[in-house]
Amino acid sequence: MPVDMRTRIGQVELPNLVLTASGCAGAGRELAQFVDVARVGALISKSIMAEPHTGNPSPRLTETPSGMLNSVGMQGPGIDAFLQRDLPWLLSRGARVVVSIAGRTVREYAELAARLSDTAGVTAIEVNLSCPNAEDAGRLFAFDPQRAGSVVTAVRASARYDIPVFAKLAPDVTDLVAVAGACVAAGADGLSLINTLAGMAIDASTMRPALAGTYGGLSGPAIRPVAVRCIWQVREAFPSVPIIGMGGVRTGRDALELLLAGATMIAVGTEIMHDPAACTRVLRELETELAVLSVDRAADVVGQAHGRFPRGFAGRT
Amino acid sequence: MPRCSPARRVGEAMAPVQIRGTVLTLRRVDAYHALTLVAPAIATKFRPGQFITVAVGGPETSMLGRRAFAVHDVRPDHGGTVEFVFDASGPGTRWLATLRARDVLDTVGPLGRPFPLPKDPSSCLLLGVGYGSAPLFALAARLKERGCSIDYLLGAQSADRVFGALTARRNGRSAAVATSDGSFGARGPVTLLLEQIIREARTDVIYASAPVPVLREVTAIANRYTIPVQASVDVPMACGTGVCMGCVLPVTGTDGITRMVRSCVDGPVFRGDLIRWDDMGTIPFDALGAPGWSPGQQVHRAG
Numbered sequence: 001m002p003v004d005m006r007t008r009i010g011q012v013e014l015p016n017l018v019l020t021a022s023g024c025a026g027a028g029r030e031l032a033q034f035v036d037v038a039r040v041g042a043l044i045s046k047s048i049m050a051e052p053h054t055g056n057p058s059p060r061l062t063e064t065p066s067g068m069l070n071s072v073g074m075q076g077p078g079i080d081a082f083l084q085r086d087l088p089w090l091l092s093r094g095a096r097v098v099v100s101i102a103g104r105t106v107r108e109y110a111e112l113a114a115r116l117s118d119t120a121g122v123t124a125i126e127v128n129l130s131c132p133n134a135e136d137a138g139r140l141f142a143f144d145p146q147r148a149g150s151v152v153t154a155v156r157a158s159a160r161y162d163i164p165v166f167a168k169l170a171p172d173v174t175d176l177v178a179v180a181g182a183c184v185a186a187g188a189d190g191l192s193l194i195n196t197l198a199g200m201a202i203d204a205s206t207m208r209p210a211l212a213g214t215y216g217g218l219s220g221p222a223i224r225p226v227a228v229r230c231i232w233q234v235r236e237a238f239p240s241v242p243i244i245g246m247g248g249v250r251t252g253r254d255a256l257e258l259l260l261a262g263a264t265m266i267a268v269g270t271e272i273m274h275d276p277a278a279c280t281r282v283l284r285e286l287e288t289e290l291a292v293l294s295v296d297r298a299a300d301v302v303g304q305a306h307g308r309f310p311r312g313f314a315g316r317t
Numbered sequence: 318m319p320r321c322s323p324a325r326r327v328g329e330a331m332a333p334v335q336i337r338g339t340v341l342t343l344r345r346v347d348a349y350h351a352l353t354l355v356a357p358a359i360a361t362k363f364r365p366g367q368f369i370t371v372a373v374g375g376p377e378t379s380m381l382g383r384r385a386f387a388v389h390d391v392r393p394d395h396g397g398t399v400e401f402v403f404d405a406s407g408p409g410t411r412w413l414a415t416l417r418a419r420d421v422l423d424t425v426g427p428l429g430r431p432f433p434l435p436k437d438p439s440s441c442l443l444l445g446v447g448y449g450s451a452p453l454f455a456l457a458a459r460l461k462e463r464g465c466s467i468d469y470l471l472g473a474q475s476a477d478r479v480f481g482a483l484t485a486r487r488n489g490r491s492a493a494v495a496t497s498d499g500s501f502g503a504r505g506p507v508t509l510l511l512e513q514i515i516r517e518a519r520t521d522v523i524y525a526s527a528p529v530p531v532l533r534e535v536t537a538i539a540n541r542y543t544i545p546v547q548a549s550v551d552v553p554m555a556c557g558t559g560v561c562m563g564c565v566l567p568v569t570g571t572d573g574i575t576r577m578v579r580s581c582v583d584g585p586v587f588r589g590d591l592i593r594w595d596d597m598g599t600i601p602f603d604a605l606g607a608p609g610w611s612p613g614q615q616v617h618r619a620g
Contacts, residue, residue: 023562030559030582033332034425052606054577057599061555061563066379068555072562075577078606212598220381273556274372274381276425277335 003290004297005283007041007265009124009242010164010189014041014096014265017298018255018283021246021269022047022100022126022168023072025279027086028093034276038094041283044192044244044267045082047102047128050112052078057212062201066248067222068270069199071213074102074131079115091121100126100168101155104134110154117160124164126244127155127188130195130217142170142179142195149182156187166244168192171223171230177237190242193230193263197223219270224248228261235262235303250278252285259298260305331427333558334358338424340416341398347477349448350414351389353400359426360397363388365456366549366586369401369426370557373409382555384409385581387452387526388427399426402451402480428557429585432456432524432547438464439521442514443489444535446472446507446527448480452549456524457488466490468518472507472527476500491518508534515542522547525589529597536589546589552580567593567601575604 005016022044025031037043055075062069077086082099090097099122103109109127116122129142129151141147152167159165167183169176171194180191196217201210227247234243245263248270249255255266266286271278286298293311295301304311338354345351359369370383386401405414416422432452435441441460443453450471457467469485469492479501485492493510494502503510508531514520515538525535526549539546554564559582568578569591577600578584593601600607 024560026558026560026562033558034335054600054604054606054608055562055565058563058565059553059598060565061382061553061561063380063382063555066381068381070561070563075562075565075606221379270381273558273561274383275335275423276556276558276560 001296003287003295004299005287007299009042009098009265011162012096012123015039016041016283017265018279018286019044019098019244019265019267020272020279021267022128024269024272028090028095031272031276031279032093035280037090040095040279041265042096042098042123043090044098044126045086045100046076047074047100047131048079048082048112049074049076049102050079050108052076052081059210059212062210062216064199064201064218065222067199067218067220068273069201069211069216069218070196071211071216073213079112083115083119087119087121096123097121098124098126098166100128102128102131103151104131106135106151106154109151110158113155113159113165117158117163122163124166124189125155125159126166126168126192127151128168128195130168130170140170142168143173145175145178145182148179149186152183152186152188164189166190166192168195169230170195171226171247172197176230177233180234180238184238184241188241190244190264191234192244192246192267193234194223194227194247197226219248221248221250221254224254224257228257231258231261231263232305235306239303249282252282252287252289255282255286256289256301259301260303262303262306264299264302331362333426333428334362335423335425337421338399340418340420340422341395342418343414343416346402346480349402349404349478349480351400351402352413352416353398354422354424355395355397356399356424356426357395357397359399359424360391360393363391363399363427364431365459366432366452367427367429368557368585369399369424369428370554371413372423373412380409382409383425383557384413385428385554385557387449387549387585388455389451390455399424402448404448425557429581430583432549432586434459434463435465435522438466440468440519441465442468442470442518442520442523444470444507444511444523444525444527445480446531447474447478449526449528449549449551450480452526453524454481454484454488461488466518468514468520469493470495470507470510470514472496474498507531508538511535511538515539515544520544523589525549526551529594532589532592533594536592536594540590547586548589548592549585550580550587550592551585554581557581567596567599567604569593575601577604577606
């Protein structure tokens with residue numbers, strides 16, 4: 001019997017729980033050449049800003065062992081072009097779209113959320129909190145529970161009531177549970193864990209930083225253990241809050257690991273750069289993994305690793 | 318100046334495919350390697366100037382970036398084969414050099430915008446540096462079909478790094494070579510010979526595939542003779558499909574607005590005069606969406 005892979009975000013039912021992570025599926029068109037976007041659980045857009053943004057100079061990416069370090073710097077067309085061009089195209093292809101938003105001030109976030117609320121077809125809003133706060137000397141919103149919470153409060157207040165708001169958190173903070181708690185208290189309907197970790201590489205041949213932006217965000221399988229830890233901790237603290245788990249998912253087994261840690265959905269990110277068809281492959285592999293474990297519904301394994309006894313324990317006694 | 322037909326927009330028929338290509342042969346070509354894959358779905362869609370990407374390191378690889386290579390040649394045998402040339406200089410390409418016949422390689426292609434072809438028979442100069450010359454020979458075949466005459470100008474560090482000199486000599490109306498160490502042809506950069514060839518061959522259009530500094534100089538020289546340059550840029554890519562935004566460069570659009578465009582989807586072939594060579598590796602202050610840029614500015618410039 002096929003495994004039930006369905007899940008829900010707010011009012012919207014997704015055919016499956018494998019999504020594309022923000023910034024890893026382009027505008028969707030790039031991916032559509034290799035996979036049917038309607039078969040992806042949902043696409044999380046690249047973070048949209050109020051205005052067009054060039055991003056950082058190149059080089060922007062460098063490969064590290066099992067990882068990718070990037071400082072793209074939020075290059076994007078801005079909300080107007082996104083709403084006119086990218087979103088309608090995705091919807092016409094039958095895709096479900098979670099829109100990631102990025103701002104420099106609390107007000108910018110709120111205005112973006114308001115714009116999205118006037119638009120049909122937004123499945124959810126993901127608030128990218130790993131943005132420099134222009135009102136706090138460029139410190140990331142995600143680094144401070146209070147500031148992260150104030151963004152979520154503002155977004156929740158201006159977003160339409162039936163659009164779920166997910167807060168995407170940075171893993172490299174002193175107390176992740178505190179930041180997660182502040183976002184939940186501020187009205188976040190769910191959390192996205194994890195964003196990239198800050199990293200740096202130096203090119204030995206030029207004796208200079210490998211990235212024009214000096215630091216970059218580390219992603220890929222190298223950070224998967226960090227993702228598992230973060231999801232575990234947040235699930236432990238807030239068992240009823242939905243989590244989109246992401247961070248180095250490469251195979252169905254990796255996806256299963258994040259589900260067991262407590263993620264209700266999975267997003268595939270950097271692996272899409274390595275394998276453009278990764279999303280549907282991971283879904284297929286996850287289905288097989290679950291079938292082997294005789295699981296009927298993917299939702300049944302969410303957070304199972306938190307159980308007291310390992311699977312099969314009862315059978316052996 | 319010949320009119321160049323703009324590269325057709327990538328439609329469904331030209332869409333790239335992801336396949337598991339079987340290695341047919343891997344051979345040494347002087348300092349380089351040439352790998353031929355059985356890949357009918359790519360071979361039938363390919364147009365000169367396009368590239369493919371391959372995943373390196375096997376299924377459990379720690380190398381996440383795909384490696385991009387210009388297609389050197391496609392042949393109809395075995396249903397369709399694709400050949401690319403590489404320099405085994407990094408961990409990914411060294412792994413490629415260990416492949417054997419019948420090994421399977423995760424391959425995506427054909428990717429990117431091909432070289433636009435002139436509408437009328439023209440005098441074309443094909444300029445390549447190192448194994449950058451690999452995509453020029455398939456282009457030459459297409460140009461010849463259209464009655465164009467071909468002059469080659471090839472260059473490299475040393476004789477063993479000049480790719481395709483023999484083919485160039487056989488197929489071209491003329492073929493000049495320049496090497497930095499003087500071990501083959503003239504001693505010095507290719508640009509040393511460029512002006513002389515342009516004058517003698519009465520060049521109408523230059524197709525160039527070379528490192529960025531060379532392309533920049535070629536474009537500058539061609540501008541003096543008001544010759545269009547179709548430049549295939551070699552910018553490091555991580556995905557090749559347009560999702561990672563890693564391979565951007567500042568290019569002025571026909572509307573006069575500079576944008577940071579991806580060389581994998583909007584290139585790798587660009588009109589040389591539209592690339593802002595002096596601003597490579599930076600964000601030009603007047604680029605769309607640059608810091609300090611405002612929407613009003615765009616209206617002003619566009620209007």
